[in-house]
Amino acid sequence: MALFGWTKASQREVSNDSWPFWLYSLLVVCVVAVYITVDLSGDTLHNGDIDDQLRGLFVRLLLSSSGWYDLSLPMVRGPEIYISPWSRLIDAPYATIAFALHYFFGQERSIDIAFKVWPPILGVIFSILIVSVLKRLYPSKADLPVKTLLGLLIVMPYAFWEFSPGRIDHHNLQIVLLLLVVYGISRFDMVGGATVGVGVSVSTAVGLETLPISALTLIALSCTWVFDVRGSRTMLGSTGIACLVMSPMLMLVLIPPAHYWTMSADAFSMPDIQALSGFGVKRSEDLTPWAKRRTDPFIDLLFRLSQAPFRPSAEGRNGAFREACSYHLGW
Structure with missing residues (x-):
């Protein structure tokens, strides 16, 4: 069956002969569980590495004294304290589970449970996404x-x-996010576009190693619009809106205010935010009727704000932002 052109009519045609979604999902989960059991039978995890230990240290530091935005490792100096580029999005579920169980098991035991529970949960999500794409x-x-x-x-x-208990580095979440993008493409509708935008944005915030894949995905979607593939306008427009919404949200969650406009090596920072928000504004501007030619004042303001850091101003970057806001707000 073709990827594009999936309609309600074609869905009805195969409804009587469709395979059971949840039965297939259960089968995939069982296969994943078998592979994980084989992995746990050895002395070490097959995919385990030193990054799992370092991630565990990060989670422990987060639960002890370091703040959400504090990514420093005081024990690593060269000669200054090392600041990690890793994302707190990975630490959040482990810290949440450990915090919830702390009262019952104590800190160290609750952390160990979190490290063993969360990767298999991601494995279940991964299994359901596999079946969703195949469906x-x-x-x-x-x-x-x-x-x-x-x-x-x-x-x-x-x-x-990658979903074995104790495999706590970011690779398992990246796999889930990339499969989420594939699922969004397989839908090729408004919901699918939003799914792609969320997946690409969060994946970029988790780690920049997937940035080439994300860029190629957005380029490929743009090509579907260029060649006038049916549904591409809606698909690309909703992808752009999702990128436009997610990029500032991720900035607020992951980056301290003092570093909003700095560039960080190997970490989610302003260049990535600008790329995602710029794509979002442009795709929304070109492909959605409510934002065409930026006739909506709010969309025009978002567009001007997204371009402000790159627009020359006599007062510098802050002056460019004030100019963008004054266009609509009279600041």
Whole structure:
């Protein structure tokens, strides 16, 4: 079945011969569980590395005394204290689970439970996303028999081992986010576009190693609009809106106010925020009727603010922001 052109009519055509979504999801979860069990049978995790230990140290520092924005490692000096580029988005679920269990098990035991619980939860989400994508691409039983599904799963051990208990670095979440982007593309509608925008934005905030894939995804979606693929206008417009909304939200969550306009090596910072918000404004401006030619004052203000850091001003960057705001607000 073609990726584009999925309609309610075509959905009805295969509804009588479709495979059971939740039964297939349970099958995938069971296969993932088997692979994880094999991984745990050894002395060390197959995909485990030193980054898991360092991530554990970060979570412990967060729960002890360091603040949310404090990414320093006092024990690492060269000669200054080392500031990590890693994202707190990875630490948040572990710290939340450990904090919730602290009263019952104590800090160290609750942290250990969090490290063992959260990766398999991501594995379940990963399994459901796999089946969701396959449901979009191969909706009928004839398209995807059980033996074909098992054949797909049997060649994915390295991906599944990223969800073993104790594998707490950011790779498992990145896999889930990239699969979320694939799911959004498989939908190719307004919800799918928003899903792609959220996945690309959060993935960039988690780690910049996926930035080339995210960039190629946005370029490919733009090409569908260039070649007038059906639904591309809605798809790309909702992707842009999601990027426009998510980028400032992630900035507020992950970056301290004093560093909003700084560039950080290997970390989510202003260049990435500008790229995502600029794409979002431009796609919204070009592809959605309510923002066409920036006739809406709020959209025009967002556009001007997103361009302010790169617009020359006699008063510097702050002056550019004041000029952007004064256009509408009279500041």
